[in-house]
Amino acid sequence: MKFKLEYILIFIILIANLSFRLFFVNSSEYLSSDFAYFHLRNLETIQSTGKLGFDELSYGGRALIYPTFYYYFLAFFTFFWKASVVLKMIPEILISILPIIIFLIVKLIVKNPYISLLCSILASFIPIIVEKTLNQGSIYSIALPLIFLMFYSFLYALRNKEKVYWFVILSFILPFIHPSAFVFVVSMIFYSILLISESMPFKGLKREMILYSSFILILIQFMIYNKAFSEYGINFIYGRLPAELVISNVYTFSDVLTNIGVAPLIFGTIGIYLGMFRYRKNSVFLFTSVILSIILLLTLKIIDFYIAMMFIGLSLCILSGIAIKQFFIYLDVTKLYRFRNLLVIFIVSIAVLSISPTFNVAYNLVDHTISKEEVDIIQKMGVRIDDNSPVFADVDEGHYITYFAVRKNIADNYYLLAPNSKERLNDVANVYNSWSRALALNILKKYGVRYIYLSERTRLKYNIEDLKYVEDENCFAEIEKLGGNKFYEIRC
Amino acid sequence: MGINSTKLDVSRFLLILIVVSSLTLAIPNLLRTYKEGEGLIGDQSYLYVRLAEYVVANNQFPDYDQLSFQGRPFKYSPGWIFLLASLHSLVGLSIIALSKILPVIFGMLTIISLFLLLKRFRLLDSQIISAVIIFLLSAPFIYISSISSPLVVVILLSILGFYFFSFHSKIGLVLSVFCFSLIPFFMLLYGFIIMALLLIYVLIIDRRQLKKALVIFSFFLLIYSYFIIFLGPINISDFNVNETIEFPIAEFGAAYGISLFGLILSLFGLYKLYFKKQVKIFLYLLLPILLFLSVKYLELVPLVNILVSVLAGIGFVNLYKMKWESQLIKKVTLVVLVISIVASSLIYVNRLTTINPSVGLIDGVNYLERIGGPTDTVFAHYSLGYYINYAGKKDVTDSYFLYAPNFKKRVYDSNRFFYSEDVALIDKFIKDYSIDYVLFDKDTYNLIYGEKDRNRYLPFFLSNYKRFKLVFNNTEVSIWKVYP
Numbered sequence: 001m002k003f004k005l006e007y008i009l010i011f012i013i014l015i016a017n018l019s020f021r022l023f024f025v026n027s028s029e030y031l032s033s034d035f036a037y038f039h040l041r042n043l044e045t046i047q048s049t050g051k052l053g054f055d056e057l058s059y060g061g062r063a064l065i066y067p068t069f070y071y072y073f074l075a076f077f078t079f080f081w082k083a084s085v086v087l088k089m090i091p092e093i094l095i096s097i098l099p100i101i102i103f104l105i106v107k108l109i110v111k112n113p114y115i116s117l118l119c120s121i122l123a124s125f126i127p128i129i130v131e132k133t134l135n136q137g138s139i140y141s142i143a144l145p146l147i148f149l150m151f152y153s154f155l156y157a158l159r160n161k162e163k164v165y166w167f168v169i170l171s172f173i174l175p176f177i178h179p180s181a182f183v184f185v186v187s188m189i190f191y192s193i194l195l196i197s198e199s200m201p202f203k204g205l206k207r208e209m210i211l212y213s214s215f216i217l218i219l220i221q222f223m224i225y226n227k228a229f230s231e232y233g234i235n236f237i238y239g240r241l242p243a244e245l246v247i248s249n250v251y252t253f254s255d256v257l258t259n260i261g262v263a264p265l266i267f268g269t270i271g272i273y274l275g276m277f278r279y280r281k282n283s284v285f286l287f288t289s290v291i292l293s294i295i296l297l298l299t300l301k302i303i304d305f306y307i308a309m310m311f312i313g314l315s316l317c318i319l320s321g322i323a324i325k326q327f328f329i330y331l332d333v334t335k336l337y338r339f340r341n342l343l344v345i346f347i348v349s350i351a352v353l354s355i356s357p358t359f360n361v362a363y364n365l366v367d368h369t370i371s372k373e374e375v376d377i378i379q380k381m382g383v384r385i386d387d388n389s390p391v392f393a394d395v396d397e398g399h400y401i402t403y404f405a406v407r408k409n410i411a412d413n414y415y416l417l418a419p420n421s422k423e424r425l426n427d428v429a430n431v432y433n434s435w436s437r438a439l440a441l442n443i444l445k446k447y448g449v450r451y452i453y454l455s456e457r458t459r460l461k462y463n464i465e466d467l468k469y470v471e472d473e474n475c476f477a478e479i480e481k482l483g484g485n486k487f488y489e490i491r492c
Numbered sequence: 493m494g495i496n497s498t499k500l501d502v503s504r505f506l507l508i509l510i511v512v513s514s515l516t517l518a519i520p521n522l523l524r525t526y527k528e529g530e531g532l533i534g535d536q537s538y539l540y541v542r543l544a545e546y547v548v549a550n551n552q553f554p555d556y557d558q559l560s561f562q563g564r565p566f567k568y569s570p571g572w573i574f575l576l577a578s579l580h581s582l583v584g585l586s587i588i589a590l591s592k593i594l595p596v597i598f599g600m601l602t603i604i605s606l607f608l609l610l611k612r613f614r615l616l617d618s619q620i621i622s623a624v625i626i627f628l629l630s631a632p633f634i635y636i637s638s639i640s641s642p643l644v645v646v647i648l649l650s651i652l653g654f655y656f657f658s659f660h661s662k663i664g665l666v667l668s669v670f671c672f673s674l675i676p677f678f679m680l681l682y683g684f685i686i687m688a689l690l691l692i693y694v695l696i697i698d699r700r701q702l703k704k705a706l707v708i709f710s711f712f713l714l715i716y717s718y719f720i721i722f723l724g725p726i727n728i729s730d731f732n733v734n735e736t737i738e739f740p741i742a743e744f745g746a747a748y749g750i751s752l753f754g755l756i757l758s759l760f761g762l763y764k765l766y767f768k769k770q771v772k773i774f775l776y777l778l779l780p781i782l783l784f785l786s787v788k789y790l791e792l793v794p795l796v797n798i799l800v801s802v803l804a805g806i807g808f809v810n811l812y813k814m815k816w817e818s819q820l821i822k823k824v825t826l827v828v829l830v831i832s833i834v835a836s837s838l839i840y841v842n843r844l845t846t847i848n849p850s851v852g853l854i855d856g857v858n859y860l861e862r863i864g865g866p867t868d869t870v871f872a873h874y875s876l877g878y879y880i881n882y883a884g885k886k887d888v889t890d891s892y893f894l895y896a897p898n899f900k901k902r903v904y905d906s907n908r909f910f911y912s913e914d915v916a917l918i919d920k921f922i923k924d925y926s927i928d929y930v931l932f933d934k935d936t937y938n939l940i941y942g943e944k945d946r947n948r949y950l951p952f953f954l955s956n957y958k959r960f961k962l963v964f965n966n967t968e969v970s971i972w973k974v975y976p
Contacts, residue, residue: 161817161818164818164820164821165820168820168821168824204817205817205818205821208816208817208818208821208822208825209818209821211811211821211825212821212824212825212828215753215756215825215828215829215832216824216825216828218752218753218756218832219753219828219831219832219835222743222752222832222835222836222839223835223839226743226839229743229744229745230743230744230745230843231745232745
């Protein structure tokens with residue numbers, strides 16, 4: 001049996017991507033984000049009880065709705081490894097498959113394996129994808145490959161009608177994985193509008209697949225989240241993110257650039273132009289629709305900026321293929337043809353160089369991973385607290401408290417169905433920022449708090465040296481200190 | 493075999509419809525009784541039970557209601573109260589039992605009338621069947637057939653009115669006039685809407701019927717003249733207005749919103765009718781107006797729901813008959829759609845069994861009934877007014893704004909009281925309205941204060957001001973007694 005070179009190369013890309021990820025995963029004993037410990041707790045809950053329901057520790061007790069399919073999938077591997085190991089390894093393997101899917105999509109569009117390989121390299125090292133999925137057990141490790149596999153199966157079914165069942169099956173699975181499946185629905189709506197407005201054919205299997213996938217995705221999402229929908233209505237889509245968090249951040253072009261990378265942005269934009277206006281390619285309309293729908297969702301503040309960047313980044317990588325292909329076609333009819341190889345090397349160099357910022361992102365991520373000192377002090381306090389009182393910690397460390405100390409927190413960064421999230425977020429900020437002992441005590445008493453956790457990262461976040469009202473030792477006693485992290489006990 | 497390949501056996505289908513609809517519509521109240529014990533669904537049910545009991549006790553319609561808005565003239569739409577009271581006297585069933593049974597019976601009749609009306613409009617049998625089933629399973633219809641309110645009668649009368657109107661005979665006209673004329677006696681607002689609907693229909697679709705429509709129109713004018721002369725001028729802004737501007741979609745948590753899937757399917761129905769000029773003008777004019785109005789006046793949702801269901805039925809058949817390239821996708825899509833409509837309905841029925849009044853609220857109402865005297869006033873958000881009255885206590889405001897005395901000032905003062913940060917303002921309100929108790933339930937508390945700082949405003953004073961003492965508290969309801 002003879003292997004094609006392109007398959008060997010894509011396998012090398014897969015291994016390189018996986019090695020890159022595993023290198024950084026193994027450089028820390030712990031997971032690299034607070035939210036990863038939310039996943040780990042859920043996975044362990046699924047492992048022991050088989051379901052998610054009421055979380056007794058988060059927000060002092062709250063109803064928990066989160067897609068469970070991901071955990072059931074990971075739970076299978078817990079028969080062989082510890083849950084923490086599974087959460088470190090399996091998502092990295094899953095997300096490493098993404099470049100292969102991008103390769104297949106680009107190959108389907110440009111019909112050139114080497115350009116497809118180049119695009120898959122670009123997709124492997126999009127900074128934002130690394131930042132949001134590396135060593136975090138992120139659900140996007142499975143959601144992103146699946147969504148793009150859906151796009152692939154959509155395009156593939158248009159060419160091979162008898163293979164439509166793949167699309168049917170994936171449409172059924174995707175909504176069980178993650179609510180971001182609605183990105184697919186919105187993209188399909190945009191795609192339909194674009195096709196109609198550009199007088200492109202919109203009929204037959206294409207129309208049928210769009211109808212079917214939209215219906216099934218909406219149905220399953222409603223079935224899973226009907227409680228949340230009935231409670232929050234359309235606001236559910238915001239994940240009940242407190243209004244300040246939804247609207248406060250302003251992002252600039254440089255944010256887009258640093259999150260997506262220079263190469264996909266330049267080649268992808270040219271790809272959109274060429275595909276839309278010169279060659280009117282169906283597949284370009286599809287991925288342009290993805291970008292447009294993401295921009296719309298971003299404008300409406302329905303989607304998080306970083307998630308939006310992941311989708312846009314991947315779509316631009318795919319569209320880059322068209323720009324690169326057209327560039328070489330154009331090159332062949334010019335006198336610069338003599339320098340073809342030189343230009344190939346140049347483009348590959350740009351692609352490879354564009355990877356370098358991703359290393360910085362990865363190193364930075366590992367640097368900011370929770371330290372052994374932090375874990376020790378939190379665990380120590382967990383043992384020390386002998387009652388049911390919650391631990392006061394910053395929202396971005398709430399899951400550390402629930403996982404390592406196995407104690408209630410006041411708030412964490414999973415807001416869906418969280419009780420009085422805005423009020424709690426304000427209270428947390430007030431306790432760390434306030435000069436007023438009375439105000440802080442009032443808030444702490446409201447939640448029945450006995451211990452406050454002040455970590456190095458919280459001090460950096462709020463730009464404080466210490467809590468400003470703790471000089472009264474009769475009221476606030478520092479009972480544990482390890483490195484820059486400490487616990488205060490409230491004694492008045 | 494095609495969806496419309498056999499001729500519909502009308503009598504058999506009607507029989508099936510009667511059985512299925514009565515079973516479907518009885519489920520919410522049966523489930524509610526099973527899950528939450530005795531009790532009615534929705535606050536309106538408590539209003540009409542109280543008023544009907546009031547009428548039965550007085551053997552006539554009284555002139556004055558002592559409890560609502562601390563006393564107001566008895567200017568309620570009399571239809572539903574009369575039905576409950578007279579049937580209670582005739583049949584001997586309790587008013588509570590009648591409040592559960594009557595909506596189901598009227599609901600069933602509505603389904604049959606819709607079927608007959610669609611037959612008159614010469615839709616395909618398959619379109620009629622799907623439209624009727626979608627309507628039967630729709631959230632607004634299940635809602636109005638589960639609560640004790642005149643809405644279900646009004647919908648029935650509207651459909652019957654149009655049904656008889658479609659006959660070109662004198663008896664048809666008489667029956668149509670009779671049905672339409674009864675509507676204002678059940679709900680004043682609907683009278684206006686049906687009148688407008690009829691005129692638009694005649695002007696766009698069937699101008700030959702203009703004379704008949706004018707006869708009905710003049711009857712309407714007579715009835716409204718009666719209301720204006722005997723009850724006073726009608727101010728459209730006095731009808732119950734939806735506080736939040738959100739389109740009522742059942743899946744998005746609306747108490748009785750339109751089904752999202754029905755709405756999507758109706759787009760396919762609209763597309764199908766796009767090529768019928770007059771129908772197109774009628775629908776394209778009517779739907780946006782009704783949708784806009786139903787955002788403001790939730791009571792119009794059941795009316796919009798009829799249109800949406802019929803269009804959805806047409807849309808479903810249209811999808812079925814469409815030429816599909818992939819049979820696999822066709823089958824799966826249609827199955828998904830059927831599951832969506834049924835699942836959406838089941839989820840709604842489940843929600844309906846747990847919506848207000850909750851067990852905790854009923855306990856609170858029972859507590860109110862036991863304490864104090866009948867002259868005591870309980871202050872709460874207006875949406876709790878009917879329960880307060882049902883407990884035999886006066887409220888400051890409730891949801892029946894029409895002909896309510898100074899309701900705008902009362903609502904304004906109530907809001908100032910809710911958000912007061914000043915003891916003097918609180919004392920003044922208590923004195924002005926002779927408040928004896930303050931009641932909050934979880935929903936109204938969240939509605940009023942939402943994400944606001946709860947350490948300010950009235951809740952702060954309820955906890956810290958010596959004039960307030962918490963006398964009742966459970967997971968849903970808190971009641972404070974106000975001391976002089």
